[in-house]
Amino acid sequence: MSTLLEVSGVSVTFDGFRAINNLSIAIGEPELRAVIGPNGAGKTTFMDIVTGKTRPDEGRVLWGERSVDLLKYSESQIAKMGIGRKFQKPTVFEDQSVRDNLAMALKNRRGPFSVLMWKATAQDAARIIELAEEVGLSERLDDSAGILSHGQKQWLEIGMLLAQDPRLLLVDEPAAGMTPAEREHTTDLLKRAAQSRAVMVIEHDMEFIRRLDCRVTVLHEGAVLAEGSLDHVTRNQQVIDVYLGR
């Protein structure tokens, strides 16, 4: 397992509020990592920084074997390097079919001219069907994404994430609004994805994290409070204070 993403000494301030405070965190490839923390701990801001949406005031974000400085790149360039992101609120393109949503995410050339000339190859079509099967949407390929249930939208977004074939998946609350059976399926999906990639999951639900059975990072006030197995961090007095005390 080699380090894929290394965030070191990152700080960001919004109107005097320190959302991220000297945060250092690293993830290897392949690895499954859960990130937990109370509201306002900086989980989403952390993802914003890694994906290029927010520029930190200081610190470094290094990517891959050649330690590319991600802070120099735009959102789309970072996505093309292999960082995929799933949002807390499922954001699929509701006006378009499940197939079109997946086709858009499929790893292909992204320039306007190549996309204009793009023709679905048999390989692309098969990959879309394969992905739809994986996320349980085979029957819904031609339906518009807007009529899917909340859980199905979550899965479609996970499917789109997999279609991008990223090296690092940042997944924000994938199990929100899902039934227990759906959660189990989601856990399996993420675990399978993490066999060959780095997967970072932000989640509140402890049961869900227990099932992921992976290393856990606890964020608090924009910095890492504790890191280790779930049992290890839940025994940590500081973590207990943050979550239960005060």
Next chain:
Amino acid sequence: MSLDIPRSTAAPAAKPRSFLHENPSVLWFMGLLGVFTVAVTVLSEGFGLGLISTNLVKILGMTLCLCLIAIAMDVVWGYCGILSLGHFAFFGLGGYAIGMWLMYARTEIVIRDSLGRGTIPPTELEVSEAVAAQIFGVVGSSELPLIWTFAGSLPFQLAMVVLVPGLLALVFGWLAFRSRVTGVYLSILTQAMTLALSLYLFQNDTGLRGNNGLSGLQNIPGFQHVPQSIISMWFFWASAFALGAGYLLFAWVVSGKFGSVIRAIRDNEARVRFLGYNVEGYKLFVFTITAVISGIAGALYYPQAGIINPAEIAPIASIYLAVWVAIGGRGRLYGAVIGAAFVSLLSSWLTGGGAPNVDLGLFRIVWTDWWLVLLGLGFVAVTLFFPKGIGGLFDYLVRKKP
């Protein structure tokens, strides 16, 4: 050994279907446009029974050009979500580019005729000076401005029809999109662009005859002896062809994955960025290609109108364009055509004195005054009650089919 199922048979649902099969509205549109063109030809003065006056042929031809810029507007606004309120600037620039050649070449022929009657043939310098004096006398100048250097060359001015709107859109779009200006701020910026251009052209020293604009554009150099009834049909056919070709082009652009991406940009551009698409590049592409088509539409429109002046590209023109598309139905190309044709024809009927005034006893509705009120109310009503516009009515027709 197990039996391997070939991948191609495992995915029968994904068999690619032809572009026209996927977009039946394109065939319908082409058919109707063809029937309309033939009907007008048969009824025209120049080539048929003479039931349609030359003036009406010109109005219909101009309407086709307005339909062409309307589908461009629909692609940029209805599909890509950029509410440009400046596309008429590109239309006007296309008109000016072709107008310069029309005016220069025609004046040159006249000048050569009159100078040629002398015993000594005129030098090129004399001709050019006389042309300049003739064209710019009206603004108190007799020098040919630099931008008219190649005005005598038709290929050059035709290239300008495409290049000037295209380059302006490219530079403006690059600056605006790169700074991530979106929504209403972008609309205001495009309004400012067309206003600035219009004010600039109003000045005499811009070199495009200030508020006089370019006139006599209906006279085609080299075809002075061809009656307008014939020339109007040529332009009508050219406009119909351009509209058909433009429709086909845009239908193809918005049908495939490209259309998928630009509609996604319209609905949530931040999300599209995280999928790895360079949103700014797509917007710039769409903005520029629609500007070029708008320029072509303008170059076909103004020879039929006969005159172009800076008032044509005042901000209000581009706002009308948005109103047409909204009334016709955004996000469907035929909706834009319906909106542009319906509203502009209704407008010329009501404001041209064609419609009878309504006497309500106490009050008289004079349509030339009340047309704008009617248009405003219509726009508000469509926005509030029929957000899909007139084109949305076709959804009911299609849904009835099994």
